[in-house]
Amino acid sequence: xxxxxxxxxxxxxxxxxxxxxxxxxxxxxxxxxxxxxxxxxxxxxxxxxxxxxxxxxxxxxxxxxxxxxxxxxxxxxxxxxxxxxxxxxxxxxxxxxxxxxxxxxxxxxxxxxxxxxxxxxxxxxxxxxxxxxxxxxxxxxxxxxxxxxxxxxxxxxxxxxxxxxxxxxxxxxxxxxxxxxxxxxxxxxxxxxxxxxxxxxxxxxxxxxxxxxxxxxxxxxxxxxxxxxxxxxxxxxxxxxxxxxxxxxxxxxxxxxxxxxxxxxxxxxxxxxxxxxxxxxxxxxxxxxxxxxxxxxxxxxxxxxxxxxxxxxxxxxxxxxxxxxxxxxxxxxxxxxxxxxxxxxxxxxxxxxxxxxxxxxxxxxxxxxxxxxxxxxxxxxxxxxxxxxxxxxxxxxxxxxxxxxxxxxxxxxxxxxxxxxxxxxxxxxxxxxxxxxxxxxxxxxxxxxxxxxxxxxxxxxxxxxxxxxxxxxxxxxxxxxxxxxxxxxxxxxxxxxxxxxxxxxxxxxxxxxxxxxxxxxxxxxxxxxxxxxxxxxxxxxxxxxxxxxxxxxxxxxxxxxxxxxxxxxxxxxxxxxxxxxxxxxxxxxxxxxxxxxxxxxxxxxxxxxxxxxxxxxxxxxxxxxxxxxxxxxxxxxxxxxxxxxxxxxxxxxxxxxxxxxxxxxxxxxxxxxxxxxxxxxxxxxxxxxxxxxxxxxxxxxxxxxxxxxxxxxxxxxxxxxxxxxxxxxxxxxxxxxxxxxxxxxxxxxxxxxx
Numbered sequence: 001x002x003x004x005x006x007x008x009x010x011x012x013x014x015x016x017x018x019x020x021x022x023x024x025x026x027x028x029x030x031x032x033x034x035x036x037x038x039x040x041x042x043x044x045x046x047x048x049x050x051x052x053x054x055x056x057x058x059x060x061x062x063x064x065x066x067x068x069x070x071x072x073x074x075x076x077x078x079x080x081x082x083x084x085x086x087x088x089x090x091x092x093x094x095x096x097x098x099x100x101x102x103x104x105x106x107x108x109x110x111x112x113x114x115x116x117x118x119x120x121x122x123x124x125x126x127x128x129x130x131x132x133x134x135x136x137x138x139x140x141x142x143x144x145x146x147x148x149x150x151x152x153x154x155x156x157x158x159x160x161x162x163x164x165x166x167x168x169x170x171x172x173x174x175x176x177x178x179x180x181x182x183x184x185x186x187x188x189x190x191x192x193x194x195x196x197x198x199x200x201x202x203x204x205x206x207x208x209x210x211x212x213x214x215x216x217x218x219x220x221x222x223x224x225x226x227x228x229x230x231x232x233x234x235x236x237x238x239x240x241x242x243x244x245x246x247x248x249x250x251x252x253x254x255x256x257x258x259x260x261x262x263x264x265x266x267x268x269x270x271x272x273x274x275x276x277x278x279x280x281x282x283x284x285x286x287x288x289x290x291x292x293x294x295x296x297x298x299x300x301x302x303x304x305x306x307x308x309x310x311x312x313x314x315x316x317x318x319x320x321x322x323x324x325x326x327x328x329x330x331x332x333x334x335x336x337x338x339x340x341x342x343x344x345x346x347x348x349x350x351x352x353x354x355x356x357x358x359x360x361x362x363x364x365x366x367x368x369x370x371x372x373x374x375x376x377x378x379x380x381x382x383x384x385x386x387x388x389x390x391x392x393x394x395x396x397x398x399x400x401x402x403x404x405x406x407x408x409x410x411x412x413x414x415x416x417x418x419x420x421x422x423x424x425x426x427x428x429x430x431x432x433x434x435x436x437x438x439x440x441x442x443x444x445x446x447x448x449x450x451x452x453x454x455x456x457x458x459x460x461x462x463x464x465x466x467x468x469x470x471x472x473x474x475x476x477x478x479x480x481x482x483x484x485x486x487x488x489x490x491x492x493x494x495x496x497x498x499x500x501x502x503x504x505x506x507x508x509x510x511x512x513x514x515x516x517x518x519x520x521x522x523x524x525x526x527x528x529x530x531x532x533x534x535x536x537x538x539x540x541x542x543x544x545x546x547x548x549x550x551x552x553x554x555x556x557x558x559x560x561x562x563x564x565x566x567x568x569x570x571x572x573x574x575x576x577x578x579x580x581x582x583x584x585x586x587x588x589x590x591x592x593x594x595x596x597x598x599x600x601x602x603x604x605x606x607x608x609x610x611x612x613x614x615x616x617x618x619x620x621x622x623x624x625x626x627x628x629x630x631x632x633x634x635x636x637x638x639x640x641x642x643x644x645x646x647x648x649x650x651x652x653x654x655x656x657x658x659x660x661x662x663x664x665x666x667x668x669x670x671x672x673x674x675x676x677x678x679x680x681x682x683x684x685x686x687x688x689x690x691x692x693x694x695x696x697x698x699x700x701x702x703x704x705x706x707x708x709x710x711x712x713x714x715x716x717x718x719x720x721x722x723x724x725x726x727x728x729x730x731x732x733x734x735x736x737x738x739x740x741x742x743x744x745x746x747x748x749x750x751x752x753x754x
Contacts, residue, residue, distance in 0.1 A: 024041060025038070025041050025045045025100070026118070027121065029117040030115070031114070033058045034056060034057055034058070035054055035056060035057075036054065038054070042121070045121065047090075059071060063088055063090055064088070064091055081114055083106075084102075085102065088121075089144070096188075098123060099124040099165060100122065101121065101124045105117075138292055141296060144161065146300065151304040154301060155183055156184075158300075159184050160186075164189070167271060168274050170184065170185075170186045170267070171184065171267065172266075172267045172297075173205055173213070173265045174264055174301070175265050182200065182201055182202065182205050183202075188274060189275060191247075207236055208233070208234035210233055212252055213266045216254040216268075221291070222253060222256075223253070223255075224252075224282060224286070226281055228251060250272060251270070253286060253290045254268040255291050257294055258294075259298040264301055265301075322339060322393070323337070328365065329694075330363070330369075331693055333448070333578070335574070335575050336550075336551035336573075337361060337363075338555045338559055338571070338572045339570070357377075357385055358379070358439075359515045360375070361375045362396065366447065367697075367736055367743075368743075369695075372400045373446040373447075374444065375443065375462065375571060376392065376441055376442055376444070377441070377443070377462070377569075379441065385439070392413070395413060402736070406446065406447055406458035410460050414488075418488065438486035439486055440484045440486050442461040442463075443460050443462055444457060444459045444464075445457060448575075451584045453577060458498040461482055463516060463519075464478045465512055466558075467510070468511075468547040469510075470506075479501055480498075482497075483496050507577060507580070511574070512543055512574050514573075515569065515572075517570040518562065518570045519539060519562065520568060522563070523565065538562050542558060543557060545557065551575070555572050585603075587599075588686045590683065591702065596632060603698070604617065604621050607620055607689075610696075612696070622729075623746055623748070626725050626726055627722070628685070631685050631702045632685065683703070685702040686702075687699075691750075695747050696747070696750060697745060698748075699743050699744070700744045705742060708723055708735055729748075
């Protein structure tokens, strides 16, 4: 009897010859999971040529990133002497996807030690173990479909799973209302149907009653056409029919997309002659498989549709709390802004909570053409953060109309944020821990005067903006970073200071304001994250490259500067100052009644030089007279200065008003005898006129701290009607405190063309 090894064919049958005849991939790896051998079928299955992967990690076989952990588990288990079996998703070199069923065993030395790993692999569902593989593959498909809640991503993943491993053509049509629309059309080998033949993405499609897709939807069950040559169907159009015949469609499976009894649409797979397969026909097993896949696909599509509906509702809620898509037209400024919510990331696991956040911004027209600009970020994300953001924006707009300084505005806003603490009643009663702390908010508030080019601002823990001057990019210097709003809870001592700072912006300067979502937790290609400084440098470089271009381009460049999905909302506001000086006229007058006519004459000359229409100039001069008269009357009628008791040139001992010594008309007040009188300062007012593109502003400054108010004048009263005229004839008017007194202002619109 002959033993193995005694055959004369031993020399003709080396192991390489035998392994290359096996229709199964054989991969051998060393103890470090590096490939040291692969037979010819492995090259065909995994799509690599020659010795491309020899000496490289097993991951070089195209194992999908989602399966890297599974590959690590395979190596760990087998090197301990165990046997491992499972399904992998592999990306071939040509970009196609193949699912493989792998069986791994230890590679043992004659001594019994494990020297490496031997992996036997085949294409899933193309073997005698199709029933066993079916469950593993359906599980993998379910996992992959569950990885996204976005409809387009879900549909793309479905087509990637089916083409080209199971089909040459994958078509998915979904209902929108009562009509069916093409949503997915994926074909093997990069083939695309000629225009005008098969329906394109987004186009409506109608199937004849005897079409296999119509039958699948009416029967609500998968339909199998094993051999298209023996079954003829009416196609949606003659061109569609001719194309199907030309590419040689051999077999089709159509399955309805049903979820909770509702028909969402239909999906179909087809085999044709555009690829070579051992058996280009489907069978009953394939029909059952596609029916099972279709049920999972329908559930994934339904979840994606529900999620997108919730997402659109949430985003609409948030965007309606923010300014509109187009910034307002303001004198001396070019403005662009961009807001992008965080996309849903698989790693978040918070569903709709990842979609809305608390990033906010606003541009607020103030008195006399000045502009308030704010950008900020509410801590956290979700509906509460978005609601807080909306309330903050509304509160800031209301506070800004008082024309207070940026520091005062932030102080009021901080006080308002601190009142947002609310108690939660627990079942056990009240507890000191039941108070929900105020939200933490970072923001910076700017006030810009385009005529003087002065920028006033105060900061509350927000990142400084980028400043672009003559193409050079730097950061606007913040001497004080400031504490975030809400950081001081109720009952805590101390005072939060928001220091006011000023800067003068050169003509054509650009400010790039942004929230931390632009630079925070942005992923690199290797899976690590950019540090905040690295991301900030990328933004600086991108802005510097386009710094001389328009503000929209700068906003886009800043947003695209750091690659990778954003982990948080992003708000960007870009403002650029005018390169030209704006029209302004200004003069100081003594606060005397005779100066009213002088102020009116100055205004008339300025309006004439600005080529205003006569009727507009006359109306403006009338209102100038009323406002100046009001200021002069009150400036000359201010209370008498306080007197000081002085002895022998020493410091004052007593302070009092002469009203305190009202002894009657026959007596001199002691002030005439015993008091030294301080000289009253000369009363003055300053008139400032500004012209914008669509309006003029008139401001009158004086040292009186009292703000004017409209009086109800009687029929016989000689005065009290000036501010009433201003209120009725001006488009807006008001008064704001200044460091030296107050400013009374009004605005008049200009007729287009003036």
